[in-house]
Amino acid sequence: VSKQAVTVIGLGPMGQAMVTAFLENGHPVTVWNRTASKADELVAKGAVLAPSIEDALKANELVVLSLTDYDAMYAILEPATAALEGRVLINLSSDTPEKARAAFEWAAGHGAKHVTGGVQVPPPLIGKEGSSTYYSGPREVFDTYKETLEVLTAADYRGEDPGLAAMYYQAQMIIFWTSMLSFYQALALGKANGVSAKELLPYASNMMTMMPHFLELYTQHVDNAEYPGDVDRLAMGAASVDHILHTSEDAGVDTTLLKAVQDIFQRGMGKGFEANSFSSLIEVLKKPSA
Numbered sequence: 001v002s003k004q005a006v007t008v009i010g011l012g013p014m015g016q017a018m019v020t021a022f023l024e025n026g027h028p029v030t031v032w033n034r035t036a037s038k039a040d041e042l043v044a045k046g047a048v049l050a051p052s053i054e055d056a057l058k059a060n061e062l063v064v065l066s067l068t069d070y071d072a073m074y075a076i077l078e079p080a081t082a083a084l085e086g087r088v089l090i091n092l093s094s095d096t097p098e099k100a101r102a103a104f105e106w107a108a109g110h111g112a113k114h115v116t117g118g119v120q121v122p123p124p125l126i127g128k129e130g131s132s133t134y135y136s137g138p139r140e141v142f143d144t145y146k147e148t149l150e151v152l153t154a155a156d157y158r159g160e161d162p163g164l165a166a167m168y169y170q171a172q173m174i175i176f177w178t179s180m181l182s183f184y185q186a187l188a189l190g191k192a193n194g195v196s197a198k199e200l201l202p203y204a205s206n207m208m209t210m211m212p213h214f215l216e217l218y219t220q221h222v223d224n225a226e227y228p229g230d231v232d233r234l235a236m237g238a239a240s241v242d243h244i245l246h247t248s249e250d251a252g253v254d255t256t257l258l259k260a261v262q263d264i265f266q267r268g269m270g271k272g273f274e275a276n277s278f279s280s281l282i283e284v285l286k287k288p289s290a
C-alpha cells in the first residue's frame with residue numbers, strides 16, 4: 001500500500017524534523033520554504049522542492065504547516081488562495097486559540113479544511129516514542145489523516161472546536177513558563193546566599209515531584225467550587241507568601257514575580273476567603289462567568 005503523500009510548508013528546525021520523519025517512513029514529501037536553501041538536505045534525502053507555493057499546494061491534498069505563527073501562514077498563503085480549494089491544512093504552528101478559530105473560517109472561505117495542532121515536543125523528539133501533539137477541528141478530517149500524522153508524534157484529539165488544540169498547548173505553556181520562573185526565583189535567592197544552582201537542584205526537583213499530588217487534590221476543589229480549608233487556609237498561605245517576598249527583599253533579589261503572587265493572595269483575602277483553602281484563588285483568577 002502506498003503511503004499518503006504530504007506537502008510540508010515551513011522548514012525551520014521543526015518542519016525539517018517532520019519532513020525527515022515522513023521520508024523515513026516512506027511518505028512522498030513535497031516541501032516549500034521562504035528560504036529555499038533550507039530544503040537542500042531534505043531534497044538530498046528524497047523530498048521534492050516545489051518551485052512555488054502554488055505548486056506546493058497543488059502537489060498534495062494533505063498540507064502540513066510548520067511556521068513561526070499564523071501571521072507567517074497568511075503571508076505565505078494569501079497570495080496563493082486560488083490553490084487552496086480542496087486542500088487539508090494541518091496547521092502545526094503555535095498561536096492563540098482565537099487565531100486558530102479565525103484560520104478555520106478563513107480556510108473554509110477558500111474551500112480548504114483546517115485542523116489545528118499543538119506540538120508538545122522539540123524537533124529531536126519528532127518521530128520518537130512518547131511524544132504527542134494536540135489536535136482539534138473536524139473529527140472526520142482528523143480521523144482520515146490520523147495514521148499519517150502519527151508518523152510525527154502520537155495524536156491527541158481534543159475536540160471539534162478549532163481553538164482547543166491551541167488552548168491545551170497554551171495551558172501547558174502557562175504552567176511551563178511560570179514554573180520555570182519560580183525555579184529561577186529560587187535560584188536567585190540561593191545565589192544571593194552563596195548557594196549554587198547545582199546545590200539547589202535536588203531540592204527544587206523534589207518540590208516538583210510533589211506537585212502532582214497537589215494538582216490532583218486542588219483539581220477536585222476547583223471542579224466542585226468547594227474550598228474546604230481543612231488542610232490549608234488561605235490566611236496561612238498569605239503569611240507564607242509574605243515570608244518569601246520579605247526573604248527575597250532582604251537578599252536584594254528582584255521581587256516582581258513575588259509581588260504579583262502576593263497581590264493575588266491579597267485579593268483572595270479581600271474576597272473573604274481567609275478560612276478557605278488557597279485553591280479559592282481560582283475565584284480571583286477565573287473569568288467571572290466561567
Ligand code: NDP
Pocket residue numbers: 009010011012013014015033034035036038066067068069071072075076092093094095119120121122123
Ligand atoms: P521557526 O520559527 O524556526 O520556523 C520558522 C519557519 O517559519 C520557517 O520556515 C520560516 O521561513 C517561516 N516563517 C516565519 N515567518 C515567515 C514569514 N513572514 N513568511 C514566510 N515564512 C515565514 O520555528 P520552528 O521550526 O522551531 O517551529 C515551528 C513551529 O513549531 C512554531 O510555531 C513553534 O512554536 C512550534 N514548536 C516548536 C518547538 C521547538 O522546540 N522548535 C516545540 C514545539 C512547537 P524562513 O526559513 O524563510 O525563515
